[in-house]
Amino acid sequence: MLASIRTRIMILSDTHAQRFQPGLEPLEPVDLVIHCGDLTNNSTLRDYREAIHLLDSIKAPLKIVIAGNHDFSLDDKAYRRKIRETCRINQENLSGAIKAEYGQVGEAQQILLEAVAKGITFLSEGPHQLQLPSNSVLELYVSPYTPTHNCPGWGFQYDGIHDFNIKQGTDIVITHGPPLGIMDLTSNNERIGCPQLFAAVARAQPRVHCFGHVHEGWGAKLVSWRPNISKVPHHFTDINNDQSIVIENLARLTGHSHETPREKVLREWRKREYASRRYCHINPTGAQMRPGETMFVNAALMGNGRFDKVPWLVELDLDENQGAEFDQELSEYMLGVGFQGNDRDERKRSVESDPSANEGDIKRRRVTHPITN
Numbered sequence: 001m002l003a004s005i006r007t008r009i010m011i012l013s014d015t016h017a018q019r020f021q022p023g024l025e026p027l028e029p030v031d032l033v034i035h036c037g038d039l040t041n042n043s044t045l046r047d048y049r050e051a052i053h054l055l056d057s058i059k060a061p062l063k064i065v066i067a068g069n070h071d072f073s074l075d076d077k078a079y080r081r082k083i084r085e086t087c088r089i090n091q092e093n094l095s096g097a098i099k100a101e102y103g104q105v106g107e108a109q110q111i112l113l114e115a116v117a118k119g120i121t122f123l124s125e126g127p128h129q130l131q132l133p134s135n136s137v138l139e140l141y142v143s144p145y146t147p148t149h150n151c152p153g154w155g156f157q158y159d160g161i162h163d164f165n166i167k168q169g170t171d172i173v174i175t176h177g178p179p180l181g182i183m184d185l186t187s188n189n190e191r192i193g194c195p196q197l198f199a200a201v202a203r204a205q206p207r208v209h210c211f212g213h214v215h216e217g218w219g220a221k222l223v224s225w226r227p228n229i230s231k232v233p234h235h236f237t238d239i240n241n242d243q244s245i246v247i248e249n250l251a252r253l254t255g256h257s258h259e260t261p262r263e264k265v266l267r268e269w270r271k272r273e274y275a276s277r278r279y280c281h282i283n284p285t286g287a288q289m290r291p292g293e294t295m296f297v298n299a300a301l302m303g304n305g306r307f308d309k310v311p312w313l314v315e316l317d318l319d320e321n322q323g324a325e326f327d328q329e330l331s332e333y334m335l336g337v338g339f340q341g342n343d344r345d346e347r348k349r350s351v352e353s354d355p356s357a358n359e360g361d362i363k364r365r366r367v368t369h370p371i372t373n
Contacts, residue, residue: 016047036210036299123174168203
């Protein structure tokens with residue numbers, strides 16, 4: 001038997017220095033919050049403090065955040081370039097006025113690093129292994145980088161290709177932007193996801209890949225991968241669409257002219273349910289996720305100048321740490337953070353070993369198969 005711990009994870013993105021409207025704040029405590037970037041709208045120091053206020057309002061012992069393209073003052077090269085360009089366009093030295101509002105180079109990052117006392121952990125690009133307060137272990141890969149797509153001048157952007165070094169066995173991939181072909185369609189009917197990101201995810205096949213960036217792409221989809229991934233993976237060739245499931249998206253919540261009365265009733269019921277819960281739940285049914293599946297989540301909340309979507313709640317069974325107790329191995333990123341979750345022993349789960357399955361297969365099956373409530 002392999003011990004595991006049921007872990008409730010709230011995912012959100014693209015909050016752009018806004019706060020939850022009164023009556024829409026998440027109420028239920030969770031074990032972990034993930035913010036997929038665009039904490040700010042204009043990357044000012046005030047914007048970062050607003051983002052911290054929003055994260056602090058969610059009941060969770062640990063909140064993981066990454067940067068997005070709007071958070072350009074976290075990208076030292078991009079920030080310096082913006083200062084130079086602004087001074088050049090205005091033909092005067094405005095660096096003092098800019099830094100008064102946006103901070104010195106590195107000051108925005110320092111604000112986030114100092115928010116560790118509120119349980120907020122800012123992660124840079126790369127793999128991370130975190131031990132949660134529940135004593136479970138989480139394997140992550142994060143990246144704030146997105147393609148420029150004819151819109152330069154922001155932070156964490158690249159032209160051409162970018163290397164996403166995602167390893168097999170990763171639990172959750174957190175990126176700001178989507179992979180090509182997965183909830184990346186803009187209102188102009190243009191796909192702006194990254195092909196290199198799709199290829200890296202297709203090869204690694206993490207349990208969850210969450211992101212934002214494309215506000216119109218909010219939703220979740222359980223993707224079933226084809227048994228043999230192409231040498232150059234692509235969403236046209238490497239997804240088994242017959243076995244993949246759309247959990248929820250904006251099109252399903254908006255409805256269409258040909259929907260039946262029953263479909264309309266169910267759609268309106270789902271919208272009321274999400275508003276009441278204040279999140280959209282990828283709900284466990286007791287069935288185990290099969291190897292070769294990834295849950296994709298676009299968690300962008302912003303729309304029309306305010307939050308018009310709700311965060312996502314995902315439940316995973318994570319491996320229990322088999323080493324020392326958490327309070328004996330207090331990681332630097334958890335300094336000052338107290339565990340506020342349920343009693344750990346009450347939340348353990350056991351997963352039977354399948355003699356024919358390898359360790360990676362067993363680990364992946366701990367994502368419970370989702371339905372929409």
